[in-house]
Amino acid sequence: MQKDISPFIFGRKAIGESFTDREAETAHLVANFRNRVNTVLISPRRWGKSSLVKKAGDLAQSPKLKVIYLDAFTMRDATDFYTSLANAVLKTTYSTLEGWIEQAKRFFTRITPRFSFGNDPMNSLELSFELEAISKNYEEILSLPEKVAIEKGIHFVICIDEFQNTSLFSEHSLFHKRLRSVWQDQQHVTYCIYGSKQHMMISLFEKQSMPFYRFGETIHLGKISLADWVLYIEKQFEKTAKTITPYYAEAIAKNVNCHSYYVQQLAHLVWQRTQNAVDDEIITSAVEDLINQNELLYLRDTEMLSETQLNFLIALASGVSDGFSRKDILQKYKLGSSANVSRIKTALIEKEMIDLSGRTITFLDPAYALWFVKRMLKKETFL
Ligand SMILES: Nc1ncnc2c1ncn2[C@@H]1O[C@H](COP(=O)(O)OP(=O)(O)OP(=O)(O)O)[C@@H](O)[C@H]1O
Ligand SMILES: [Mg+2]
Incomplete structure (x- = not known):
């Protein structure tokens, strides 16, 4: 690690050495992915869902188990969802442009995909569908992963981030019913669904009247413990040849109540102000900075x-x-x-x-x- 670059990460997924703890949760998710258990992961904002799923997905990934990550945050409607799903499944499975187009034509019999690409076809190829065709033949797209998985002798894990955003789609109830009805019969595809906006996620997955009731195992992600944060902060300081005592490391985590994002941000603000060792004044000024920023x-x-x-x-x-x-x-x-x-x-x-x-x-x-x-x-x- 470079000594003059902050060892703390916030606002991006925590990966590699910035990812700490969560060993039990990681193992649990990996086991669910391998054992084909659908999972719903819920926590307040910025506690670490996306980082955790990425970590577990990358660990579980193998030639026989392909992990796909979708983010519903930028999707405006069901068409966006279907299009992203189809693109991701085909791109993950087939490595050549020709293979990609050929398979898409073969798998879609009732719906005709359009292809478009820019200067770099392999990386910019996009498949899209006519709106009207989708509403009649949505099943063909939703069953694509299952069909591809069977043919290739593999298994898919499809991770969908910010899933609560799909509740903003027009006709979202119908859309959710459709997903549920197709997904529940799939044997070769496992879903991992996660998102913030707890009350929206909870009502989607824990209310008896909702289509996703008992869809899979619901995990309410907790916080990373104080003890783990203290070790992590000390280790990151040490790597960059700065010193922090357990007392001050604890002060950082406690001030922001062990909230993942803020622990990293406050630790960064403290690190930035530290020449060699942390003192009272540095903590005070870092906290003040954190407050002022927002x-x-x-x-x-x-x-x-x-x-x-x-x-x-x-x-x-x-x-x-x-x-x-x-x-x-x-x-x-x-x-x-x-x-x-x-x-x-x-x-x-x-x-x-x-x-x-x-x-x-x-x-x-x-x-x-x-x-x-x-x-x-x-x-x-x-x-
Ligand atoms: N396991 C971890 N170890 C260290 N830091 C973490 C960990 N998980 C999350 N963080 C910190 O928290 C921040 C937010 O993490 P992440 O984006 O994974 O959370 P999220 O719950 O998906 O957030 P959002 O609600 O915004 O989608 C990261 O940028 C990082 O600073
Ligand atoms: Mg996230």
């Missing part, structure tokens, strides 16, 4: 809150984590009735501002929590 966003989010929602967050930031409906708490923080508290909770969960785990409530975004304590409560937050 101040405008936080102000806007806070302005959009109702008065009682704001009061609720003030209570949370002041240390109340459950028992919001207790009489003294209702009065002290002006929360209204206990029925009102449950409405506030629902609204804040939907806005993705708080997270409920068991009975304990926390801020979903730990950097917002730091900002809130410092600016709204005017208290020092760190160390």
Whole structure:
């Protein structure tokens, strides 16, 4: 590792040496991929879903087991979805341009694909379909992976990131029913579906009335532990010939509540300020920087809150984590009735501002929590 380049990564998938811990989760996913168990992976934003699936997929990959990654984030409608699926399956399986086109023509009998390519045909070849043809013959596209897998004697694992985005497609219920009806009969294709927006994912996969109910194993991804973060931060500092004591490594992880993205970002800000060794001042200034970077966003989010929602967050930031409906708490923080508290909770969960785990409530975004304590409560937050 180069000593003058930050050893911390954020905003991109954590890979290689930037990927830490998650050994049990990785092994579990690899086993699901090999044992053909469909998996649904859910967590709040930026806890590490995409990084984990990539790691497990790359480990599980073999000549007999091909892993395909799709990202529904950029898809606008079902047509985009079908097109991406068909392109990915064919590109993963056939290595020559001719093979690709020939197979596409052979596999699609009721639907006629169009081909287009730019200057570098092998890398820019794209297949597309007429909108109308798709709605009648969607099954032909959805069963493509199964057919190819059987013919080639292989197995596919299809990983679909940001799947909740498909709930924004027009006629999404019909679309989901179609997927489910074709997917459930496939023997040679396993799906791994993951996404943020927890309440959308949960309602898609855990509500009895929804088409994906009991589609596969649902995993709620947890956080990387404090102990693991401390070791990781120390190791990354060491590699670049800088020193951090366990005390300060712990301070970094604790300040942002072990949230994967923010631990890496705060560690980076601390690393950047460190000549040789970390001290109090460096941590304080790095945290301040983290808060300032998003101040405008936080102000806007806070302005959009109702008065009682704001009061609720003030209570949370002041240390109340459950028992919001207790009489003294209702009065002290002006929360209204206990029925009102449950409405506030629902609204804040939907806005993705708080997270409920068991009975304990926390801020979903730990950097917002730091900002809130410092600016709204005017208290020092760190160390
Ligand atoms: N296993 C890990 N080890 C170290 N850092 C990690 C790990 N997983 C995630 N991170 C950190 O968290 C950030 C977000 O990770 P990732 O994009 O995988 O999360 P996500 O849950 O898919 O996020 P989003 O909700 O935005 O899709 C990464 O950029 C990286 O900084
Ligand atoms: Mg992701």
